[in-house]
Amino acid sequence: MRQEIAAFQGERGAFSEEAARRLLGGQVEVLPCLRFEDLFHNLETKKVQAAVVPIENTLAGSVHENYDHLLHHDLPIVAETRVRIVHNLIAPPRVPFGAIRRVFSHPVAIGQCLNFFTKNPRIEKAPFYDTAGSVKMIMEEGLEDAGAIASSAAAEIYGARILRRSIEDDRQNFTRFFLLRRPEYARKYPVKGDRWKTSLVFTTRNVPGALFRSLAAFALRDINLYKIESRPLRGKPWEYIFYLDFLGHVDDPVSQNALRHLKEVADFLRVLGCYPPGE
């Protein structure tokens, strides 16, 4: 079998690349992509065999754009993983901490290191399009007064040096990633596991108590929900589509009963994937 390629969003050294290696092994070949929609497009058109997409962060919340993409593409979730987000202050090898006047990174990463900036008021926040990309940029430009906030992998890849490790304000900072495949692959090579999680998306009829009735399909069968997320429904202002994760294999009889019950009260229902819960 040919070496497979996994697409992720961001530059080499992004946290998404770390997720890809956790999900597919350290030696997996990767394709960095500019935008999230490129991941879905490249997987659909068989340019890659897998895509790794961030779906939620414990501080910033859901990556809503990717929930929308999951709905619009038929690319099943076959695995998930959780990556601890450790932000490091990184600089070119000969730039000492005292020389740094500005620090580049993605605005979300900057926003997660505010204590560092408060303690170092001489250092300016410099928003950039990507965490790892900011390391790449300061190295390529040979900046002598600048640092970047990114993963330790990014420092290694671009030959930069870590000046301060783990400068994030809150250590409870994790991002959850999905591994997506094409439907035929998911059918041919089913994932193995003892415990399972199932993700689905549905819309309710616009009647009183509709969401309550939908959740009853699970609660009345003692099925544990992990998460529920609402997104606006296109073309129907002030109506919503719901994404839900529950504990259980989609083919378990109790799950099948719950899904049949949910179909009675839902206008639309689609299973997005069934996979072992990530650690």
Added chain:
Amino acid sequence: MRQEIAAFQGERGAFSEEAARRLLGGQVEVLPCLRFEDLFHNLETKKVQAAVVPIENTLAGSVHENYDHLLHHDLPIVAETRVRIVHNLIAPPRVPFGAIRRVFSHPVAIGQCLNFFTKNPRIEKAPFYDTAGSVKMIMEEGLEDAGAIASSAAAEIYGARILRRSIEDDRQNFTRFFLLRRPEYARKYPVKGDRWKTSLVFTTRNVPGALFRSLAAFALRDINLYKIESRPLRGKPWEYIFYLDFLGHVDDPVSQNALRHLKEVADFLRVLGCYPPGE
């Protein structure tokens, strides 16, 4: 009584300013602010008497940052309104459509006018920090090859010209705004109305069926829910806090019963405001 001042986020001519005028009258004095957190800070420190904050858009979804701010400040919601978002292509007075090579605007606005860019491939998308601010900038810089996407109010305020009206892809584009006051004002001048909406925030105990039990407090009393939104709970990875809007006055006996019931199953509960539903 002194003329009151309402803070909003963005430059003069932002859709938030239109919301402020709908909520408080066309003559209200406004204070444009750079960031959402400035709105909350300026209202709390009495620099302004009211703040107007966007909370959700029918295409882009919730403005999650403002849900987080509502939790961290005691500034009650006293009214809401919905503004139809109409994006116009705007240019300096003597710049014809044929001269335009790039169009500045907030990335969300650009993303809502993709058909326009597809039909005009010679025009480049130029992301900018603000819709109305992009009109201000092209006027101040006297750009002769550039346009901006913003409200008609922005064109008027900065003396620019509308070249194409309503270039948004989807006309079902509305933003819902909250009017916030300080608690003492809200108590002294209660809003009048026949129909009421109540917004609250709560966390559930981390037990199976917790959300279902929470919604039961409303469903079992035939109370209509408008919306439910989840956000990550700080310090407790993979647990969530829920925001919920229901139809009814918070002081109605049935609402009081529902809230008492919800308290039995919720770890934390706070009412964020009670206000007439916006049109």
